[in-house]
Structures are given as C-alpha cells and as structure tokens.
Amino acid sequence: MTDFAVEVPLWAPGNAGTAGNAAVAALSDGAVLDVRKDGDAAIVRVMASTSETTLVRLDVPLGSAVGYWHPGGEGEQPLPADWQRGWRPVGLVRSAPVGVLYDGAGRVLLGVAAHTTTPAHVRFGVSETLARYGIWLAVELAAGASYEVRVESGDTVGATLGALARWLTRDPLPVPAAARTPAYSTWYSYHRDVTAERVTAEAREASALGCGVLLLDDGWQRNALAGGYSGCGDWVPDAERFGDLGAHVAAVHDLGMRHVAWIAPLMLGPNSSAYRTLAGNAPREVSRLSCRILDPRRDTAREYVVDSCVSLVDRYGLDGLKVDFLDLASVYADDGGDELDAALALLCTELVGGLRALRGDELLIELRQPYAGPAMRRFGNLLRAGDCPADAAANRVRTRDIAALAPDAAVHSDMLMWDPAASPESAAHQLQSALYAVPQVSVRLTAQSAAHRDVTATWLAFWRRYAEVLLDGERHTGTPDDRYATVTATAGDRAVTTVYAPGRTAPVDPVSRPDTALVNATDAADVVVDVATAATVRLDVSDARGRAVGGHTAHLSPGPHRLAVPPAGSCLITPA
Template sequence: MAETAVPGFAEPARLWADARHAAAVLGAQAGLLTEGARLAVEPGPAGARQLRLSAAADTTAVLRLDVPLGDAAGYWHPSAGWDRHLTADWASRWRTVGPAESAPLGCLYDTAGRALLAFGADRPAATTRVRFGLAEDTARFGAWLAVELRAGESCRVVLQPAGSPVAAAVRALGAALAVPDALPVPPAGREPAYSTWYAMHRDVGAADVEAEAKLAAAAGCGVLLLDDGWQLHAKGTGYSGSGDWTPDPAKFPDFAAHVRTVQGLGLRYMAWIAPLIVGERTAAHRKFAHLAPHAIPRLGCRVLDPRLAAAREVAADACVELVRRHRLDGLKIDFLDLAAAYADLDPVGGTGAAGRDDGTGAGGGASAECGTGAATAPGSTPSGGGDGGDAGSAGGAGDVADVGEGLRLLLADVRDRLRALRGDDLLVELRQPYTGPGMLAFGNLLRAADCPGDATANRVRTLDLGLLATSGAVHSDMLMWDRSATPQTAARQLHSALFATPQLSVALAGLPADQHAATVFWLDFWRSHRDVLTGGLIDAGRPDHLHPTVTAQLGQRAVAAFFAEHTHARLPLAGRTETALVNSTAADRVVLDVEGAATAVRLDTFDACGRPAGSRLRTLGPGPAAIAVPPAGLCVVRPA
C-alpha cells in the first residue's frame, strides 16, 4: 500500500487521543477523533454491527477502532503479503487504499486463528487512508480509517463479532461489502488457462502461439491469454513501446484470423493491455502526454491520470477497440495500480506522489517537460471525491478529484461497452493489488500478483484473494518451472493453485514426458474436484503460518493438501464418499487426524505423474494416522 499522511495524525499520542464521539461495539471501542462528522451504531447482517459516519459539511473523518491485545498473534489485510505480524503504533504509517491498491479492511486474530477485530468500510471507489498498530503502554491494538466525506455523504464500517476463524470473518466482511452488480463469471472463467508470459515473454508470434494453444487445449485448458509482446514496438525492457495497442504485423500478419484459429481449438482468447501506460516511443505519447503527468523514467513511459475525463476516454477506447476489432473474448487489464501515484494530488496541480521516484513499479518522477501538475481536460471542471455512489456506469462524468473515483468511472465505461459486445461471456482479468471487493463490478478473473516459480507465494496469494472473492473466479499467477527439474517440482507448482483456477505458463512444446504427465494428471484432478476446491468450506489455519495445511469440504467429499512436513489435517471420514490427500512435500507420508469413529477405508495412491503406487485396506481413526503417499503424490481415501 502506498505511504501517505493524514494532517494532525502523525504521532501515536494523537492517534490515541480521547474520542469526540465514542461507542462500545462487539467488544471493541469505536471513537471518532475529528469534528464535522457524526457516529451512529446500526444493526448489521448475521450478528455484525455497522458504524455509520455521516457529515453535514465537507470533512475528513478519522475513526479509531481498538481492542485489548489479549492473545493476538497477527494482523491480516488484503495487501499483507508476508508481513502479518503485530506492528507498534510508532512504527506504523498511514497508507492509501482504494480500487488501485488493496481495500479498507483488516482482521486482528489470536493464536487459535480466531478474529479479535474484523472490520471493513464500504468504500468501493474513493481512496481511504488506513493505519494500524499496538500501543505498548496500554496493550491495546488500534486500527484507524481517515475518510473524506462530502456534505450529506456517509460511510458504513462493518464490524464482525469476535471468535470466528479468520477466513470466516473476512468472508463475512466480503459478503457484507459486496457490490450489487458484480460482473458475471462465464464457465470459461473457471477453466484452467494458458498464458504466454513466462513461456514466451515478448517473443510471441502467430505460429508459436497457435502451436502452444493446441497443446494447452489438449491438456485441458479453456482460455488462452496472449500477454505483453503482441503490440507494435514491444521490444527490449520497460514499456517505452506500449500505448498504441496495434498488433505487430511482423508477429501477427492477420491478428483477427489468428484469434479465430485459436478460438476454433475450443479456447477463449484474451489479450494483455495496460491502458494507462503511454510509452515514450509511441504515437500515443505524442498525442496524450499532457494527460499523463506522472512519468516513470526507468520504464520509459508515462501514466494516464484517470481523474481526467479525457484520459479515461483514451484508455477506455483502447480497450474497447482491441476487443471489437479482433473479436476477442476479453482482456487482461494490467498496471492499474500505477494510478495510485495520483492519490495525493489535486487534479489541477500539486507536488505529491507524482513528483517522486520511490523505486517501485508505481514510482518515477515527472519529467521537466511536463512538470508534476496533472492536466485538466479543456472545458471540464474538477469535482469532489467520495465513494461515487455504486459501481454503475460512468455516465459522462467530467474530471474528478479522487483517483479511486476516476478508476471507477474508467472501468465502468470499459465494462459497459465490452458487455455490449460480449454480453455475459465477457472475461476481464484484474490482478493483485487491485482486487478488492469493489473491483468485482469490473473484473471476473482475479489473479494473484506475479510470483514466478514461487509455489508458496502463489498458494498464499490465491488463498488471500479467495477470502474476499464473493463472486469472481480467483486465478493463480502463471505457473512455470524448470524444465530440467523432476516431475515432482512441476506437480508442486500445480498444487500451489489447487484452491484457485490454475494458469499455466510453461512452454508445452517439448516438455519432458514425465512433466507433461504430471501436468495433465493434476489438471484432471483439479477439474474433477473443482467444486470442492473452489466452492467448498476452506480451512487454511493462521495467516502468519502461511497455510502449511489446507482443507476443503463440500458435501460428502473433501480435499486436504499438505504443503509442509510434520503437519496434520483434521477431517472426519464417516459418511464421506471420498477424501483426497495431496502430498505437496518431499516426504513420503502425511498425517490425517481423523475426527469421530474409526472407519474402514480403501487407500489408492498415485505418484506425482499419476501412476498408481499401490492400494490397500485399512481402518483409520479416531485420532492421527500416518499414511504413505509418494512425494508430490496423491492418496484417495474411500469407504472400504
């Protein structure tokens, strides 16, 4: 999350000042620390409570939620990444969240993985500032939200009751804050996908992509994503050649015909686009640099300012024309997080985030040519921020003050125009960090952030995404591995995407036979267990443990995946038609802790490539039982 500031609330002493309006809610203390707003407590869904912040005049409302530290073990939020520990208030900072990055919600939990403080604000569009931390002198943990409210505007903050598992508490928040008009997910969105990125990077061409598409369809994929490299000027590093969004005729002599060829294989076709990027080597740069004051010199590009109506029109037209002209099934919309650079700037000028280079993907400094002030489109007038109402149509709005509202308007325009072309079959991929609940109105494939070859990160990120994805299909980052490695290595990469929809991105042509067998076997396993893995009740344990064992249960079937040795999964066997045990470790056994009575079962085991590795009868339970499973292999437990 981008670091920011809230005037008057930099020091911990101010954060813990006496509240002007206070209320005790579900074991937490809620306090409004600023003038100009009112605080009311209202009933919420399923035992939750709602805090209503309302303003009679324009104001910044700062709300504190705090609880005793108790047995707290960590704090989770949508952009937590690896950092899930307890932060001291003096070491914390204000962060800006919104559609471009994360979401205004979080969950403090104890050593049993139960929620102590779980909250979320209904700010699907407008940017919000958040902070959290522990007061060491009082042993209380606080979370703060700074919300810009216009006269007559209100904001709803939902609190979940303490005591439920983290996953359940966060899912309930996601449901309570869900947008009413989520983009439908067509069946193809829940099929394994093939991406060209890690397999080919920018060295793509019609013949090679079609050859890989044929192999991907045979392996069980339902979607092909053509990533960066298809467009004119896509050479070298950086993004100086991105922005014109015209297919390179040397790579794709007839792009529309190529798309039809791939679709004829039974695959939906999506293409990568970064509509906010204006590369220095493009015609778009010559035309639209004045709409993109934020420059990233090391990437050779500028970023369109979505607060400007003219900039939104440029970006939306690029997306819609690409789909319309080539009859694509959807888009992979990338780098929306770069818009976060405009979070602290006035739309007609300023020296905030756009004037610094922090070394991150959203960094960079504006060049002397355009300065640091954001342009205003001719004939338009800035308007206020706020949450912009629901996630509805852009409605011809002009310039806006809030970057989150600008992104909402842009994405609403793109969504509405693309749905006019593709209806409910439209596919739109968004990736972390812009995958909060409010983005479900604009994207139906929510992908984990890039983590090439990192199975642990893929597992953690997809599980994090799944907590809030009340409607969209969660997709893994593209799966790749060393083609000279063992098939167990390939299998473990596929295991990392079990509880999401897998995306492959390893070159299938010439893939070693054992790796190919592992790929086909685990994709088949995923498809046959998709309802349990993506729609069942998930237990992933404590967030700070990074989910070493994950279980999913639905009806009479269950899946337990073991990602670390010396762990166990606790599940009942009685009444189950099947329990699948996935051993994603280098060990040759797993431990199943059987709930309830002893049960006579048949154990069928398979190695990483799906080859049978033995069958036997055994009585399991009650309590823990070690079960032999080949490394990166599978054991299917059924009634004897």
C-alpha cells in the first residue's frame, strides 16, 4: 500500500485521457484505464496490471467553481486547496468515495463516485498554479482486479448526487412503512437510567403524539452501568431493570409501536462474561471506551456477533436493532484494510440474512454516520445523522447530506433534545431542523411542561400532515456551502418551505402550489417571500406552540413581500 505520509506528485502528467468533461490520468505505472459512455455520464474502469495501489486523478478547469461537496465535509472550507486536506481513508464504514464540484448557480462542474469493494483513499483540491480542480483516488488492487468510477456534470447538485447514489447502491434493504414514522429514543432523555416501567410510560406518550417506533438505547443490558463500555458483550437484559424484556416489548407493541433495541456488537468489555472466552478475538483495545473491539476478520468473532443479534431479536420479539459503533472496526484498518472491509461485508450479510429470516421486509436496522453511505444500504434502512445533541444546524446539514446519497432510505435525525427550561421557540427549532427527515425525539415526554408538549405535538402533527411532501417531494436546497439555509419540498399542489437563516428569501407560488406551508425556523419576527404568480390568498399564522395568532386575506403580487410570522412559527398559504 502506498505510504501516504510521502507526498505523491499530484499533478504529474500520467497516462492521460478524457472522461466526459474531465481529464483523467493514471499516476501509477500498473494502472490501466478504460473509458466508456453511459448515457450522459462516463464510466472509467481502473484495472491493475500488477498488485499495487492504483493512483488516478480526475480534473477540470476551475471555471466558476464555488464549492466541493463530499459526505464528510460538514463545516469545512467549501473550496480547499490541493495541499490543505491530505489523503482521507474511505470504505464500508467510513464515509463514501463521492464528491461534486459546483458553481454559484448550483450546477455541477465535476461529479465523481467510485464503486470499489476494497478501501480507498481520496484527496481533492484547487491547483494554485494550474487553476484546475483535482480529485484523486488511491485504491489497492490485486493484479487483474479493477473498480469503476462514474463521472457526471451539467446537472444540479441534488440531481447529480441522486444519480451517483443510484449507481452506487446495490440490493438495498427494503424500507417498511414503520421506518418512515417519527421515533422516540431513550438516549438523550435517560441515557442508561432506563427501566421497563419508565420506557413503557414514555412509549405511551410517544404513541399519543404519533410516534411509530421506540428505540431502546444503551442501558437495557446486563453490566450496562459497569463504567464506560466495560460491560458490553453479553447482550442479555439486566435482571432488575428489564426482568421481562419480552413483556416490555409486547407492551410497546400493544401501543401500536415497533420496538428496536440498541446493540454495539463489536464491543467487548472486561466486565462481561463473554470476555473470558472471546478476548483473544479482540486484540485491539479502545481505552477511552474501556473495551476491546472484536476483529470481524475472525470467524469466531463474526459468529458470536451474528448469534448475539439474531438471538436477541428472536427471543424477545424485537422488530430490529440499532447497530452502533461499527466504525470501531477501523482499529484494524492498518493491518489489512481490504480484508477488513470484506470481513465487515460478510458479517453484515450474515447478520441481515439471519434477521430477515425472522422479520422479512419489516425488519428495521438503524445505522448512523459515518457508516450510512450507499455501500451500507444493503444492511440498513434507518440512516441516522451522527450525534449532535441540541445542535439544530448540524442536524439539518447531516440529514440533508445523508439524504443526498440515500434517495430511497428512511433518513432519521439525530435524537432531538432541548433544555427543559428552554423557550417554546428554542424547542421548536430542534423539531424544525428535522422536518425534511424522520424525526427522532429524545426528551422526557412524561415530564414536559404544557408549553413544550404543545410544541412537540404541533410539529409532529405538522410533520405527519406533510410527510409525503417532506420525504418524497422534489427538494430545492440551494448550494451545500449555504448549509441549506432555505429548503423547499414540493409534491403536486403542495409545498413546504422552511427558512433557517434570517434575511433569506423563501420562494412561494400560491397558484401552482395552493397548499403551501411556510415555516420560520429563525428568531426573526417575519419572513420575506418571493411570489412567483399573483394570487389572492388566505394567510393563517400560528406560533411555535401551534396557537393561531392571525388570519387574513391578502393579494400577493409577483415579487418580494414581508410576511409577519412569529419566531419558530408557521404560515399556511391557501386560496382565499
């Protein structure tokens, strides 16, 4: 494998050709390129004539580029220089080899995705001397092996990422209707301080608010309170807190909810009974988590993981699992990354196969960033944003980023939490951050103030009313560097537009979309709309708690109008 601590000559001429609008060059002697057209796209097949790390560059003139999107780019400089970021590993549980270079109008100048079954390293950036933008792929291949790269350009960022995602996704796990209903999670609300009685009480409240899934997070299992993750490994219920887990699951089912339990199957703690027999299959330790990590390349480790998960679902009647910390397998990446990804794929294949034998197409499997990319769609159907407690902006960006590469999955927000003493508007902002995904709520519903209960009920009801538009409608999000400051979803004659940053203008067309919901997800007292077609409309305004604060008829001429909408409130625009 190439030593990435040694600088690679990024802009060497190499064995050059073209793929669509991009120049493509093989920078390693043993790499052979074959380019073919696939509709408006180009497919580059990279073959290895010898066993080595193949190095390939794709590049285009910089032109009017303003940003580069990739799955792990949240908060980064939109247009980095080629020397700023260095090489990044990507693989089955680490992001995805996808990226798009775009201009200020949101048109793609270069879109690239690599379909490879072995781990890759990627790099990208601007050449100061050549005024070109390059994307580099380094993939270790055996002699005679190959992988493919798809090259796109000319369409919008959203359309291009959708095309790349569909090309990358193979045999996705079916998405049952339950995956597309709001969920209640116990993590931020209780952490490990869970009991069957507490969780059932929360499920009762969640069901009344329209949640369809309960996610029982860490804390249900034996030795959960041992410190860090030192008790992980046995995966049996705690006898005091969940003395009859099956009865608890049945009680949640009686409320009309599905029940999904947390598991971190690769974690092996010294305080577990399993540690005595399995420690040899977990040679690497993560000291900050107080546990070792089972090596998925070992048959015994994989068999134990699969048996633990399948037995848990079967014995207690669970509807699925929240499979956590798969990315910790990366502790073994430096001693056989290609073998590691193959072993992880085998483990996940065996695991999902065993669970589907029990639950069929109704199986629910939650995966979170960074292992929520197209390669993992075979193994998960609830793809959740990475942890960002109370960070509404991060939740918004992460769910949009996941959705860009998972057009047919159920994209879930990170668990939504807020200060119990916060204003109703602050609580509403958290729920509004997840409008265009499936919300997971994680506050103590049984202890909510009346104001916060109003907020929770209002925005979950709003989400249910517009769910088909929010999840399946055509989305307009602007450019990624804008952090999705305004988002619009349209379907038929309905639209939902949300303004997330003060001073932004919301597009409104009351003629073609006579059922339009305008959401003010800011602390400003009004929203500027840009009306496409003149119309006389009814404006019904509500505050963050769903209370009506105004309603009147207005004539909206084409162009900008400032509408009074309370902070975290909404305005329904319908025909007069």
